[in-house]
Amino acid sequence: MGDQIIKTEKVTKIYKRGRSEIVRALDKVSLEINAGEILMIIGPSGSGKTTILNCLSGLDTVTEGKILFNTSRAGEGFKIIENKKNKEESSRKKSSNFIDITTWNEKQLTAYRRHNIGFVFQAWELIPTLKAVENVESSLYTSRIPSSEIREKSIKLLRKVGLIDKEYAYPDQLSGGEQQRVAICRALSKEPRIVFADEPTGNLDSDSGNQIMRQMKIISREGAAVVIATHNMELRKFADRIIKIHDGQISF
């Protein structure tokens, strides 16, 4: 396995449900994610799988604990936008190449996601008014890369996952498996260090599911870490490492 990209230290996430019920979604979770591996987080519904993904990707905050991100090979163009408050802490942390993203503000977390994180969702979440190739391109529209290069790169990615002659189809003209492959291309187009996938095969038949998982395997072999949250035990065979989660607590 490659370098550690993310490690967590006793991450706890507590939220309120209703007026008084307190839910401990994550309870002192410590784990690490390495480059080039498929890490599978397996657990039943409501166990905290999605909460882990939310917290690791900077979409949600933690109540306690640290999420340390290794900046030594942060995505190209990745800039840590520091404010005065955490500048000192950041420079101290930088000496060890790990920075605690829980101290970052929203702008920093947005930059973190933009340059390092790719997402694959259970329901694909393609933009229905964009063609397949435009969906892939959409994650690069904000970049400084010329449009022609973006187009070239996106078509190359789509062909790589077997979507030949479907580049200009709208999502509703594609099957579920094809849509998920477009979503994978979208996640990969910005060359992220980590791809978070939430039940990526949840809406697919087993053949399409296996095909998607093989794509995930290829991604990890090319150096990115792939973190998959699922309750489907059949996917275990694709994992390099498995973490079980139950009631917010993990076991290996």
Added chain:
Amino acid sequence: MGKWRLIKNSVRFAFRAKRRWITFVIIFAFLSAFITFFAGVFNMYSTDELLEQKGFYIKANGYGSVTDAQAQSIFTDISSLSQVESVALFRYFDLGDYIRVFGVDPDFKWAFREAKPSLITDGRYIHSLGDAVVSQNATIKADVGTFPGNISVSLQKGDILHFENPTTTFELKVVGEINDRIVAPDKLRIFITNDDFESLHADFGASTPIYCYSMAVLVKGDLYAPFNSDIYDNMNALDDPSEPLFLLTENLAFGDWLDPDYAIPDTVKKDRASRFLYFIFGMVGGILLTILYNFLIVWFRRREIAVLRAMGYEKGEIRINLLGESLTISIVGYFVGILAIVIYFWTQQMTFTNQLLNLWTLLISFGIVVGLTVPGLLLSSFSFVRVSPVILFKAR
């Protein structure tokens, strides 16, 4: 590059959400047409309806009943009345047996009720020196031999009227035809600027007298201040046979005038109030519509917004996306609305009023329609922030 690409794509992709897009374009088209009609109506207060809103129009009793000198005298006296904002005289002289020339000040063209710009049927009104407007289907006649007026040539837009005598020449270009309301059978009526009028008279009609055809008196007061009653107070102050305006026109020393026609203050006031009220309802409706539209955009696109946020789009970049779609809708809707007005007029075989689709009406209504989208845009700007990417991890 990134921002420009986002703007371009947000406009381009806005057209793709067909059902939503078409629905709102149609709604915006109706709104735009409504607003344009009202902008046109208000524009007409200072143009086509100027006299009906704040004016007295006084015609000479007949041909030659008010001389130029008498008109200039009454002009001075009426101008000095405290309620009066401006006075405009419309004069004429005869050039031979078949041509009657009228002088118009382009700044007061709307006060010449019998020959105002909305009566133009072809071409345009006089703007500058050398321009001439002739009465619709005009013919120019001449005497040949012993038969008076036995030669006639029709005149139309684009013709040049060339006047020549042993010492000088004078040219006027016919820029438009007008369905004027002046009764003067067998006379070609030519309308030119006052400056050209003076020159033409000096060079070619010095032996014929100048008479006054009519006079327009405008009272003081702001046409676009719905809560200001100056116009009505001034109209009421002058709208009385015992007031100086009436007394002056009845004094034969100033010529023989007909009784003034004037705007009826109460009617005008009610009319303006109701129009403003409809307009305000339209504006409020428009604002509600854009708020609804922008709310729906954020609602329909919340998963897209969540995806963009998850992908690392900054708030400003997402805002560009939403604004692009919203502005595209309102701008396209506006032009569809204008097109609908044009088609409606055309199918009804109605004469195009220059006023409804003049530049100012269009600019003002366009500004209003785009301005109406601002509250909606602000709403969507704030409400999309509440869309959390976390929803993406929940099944649809």
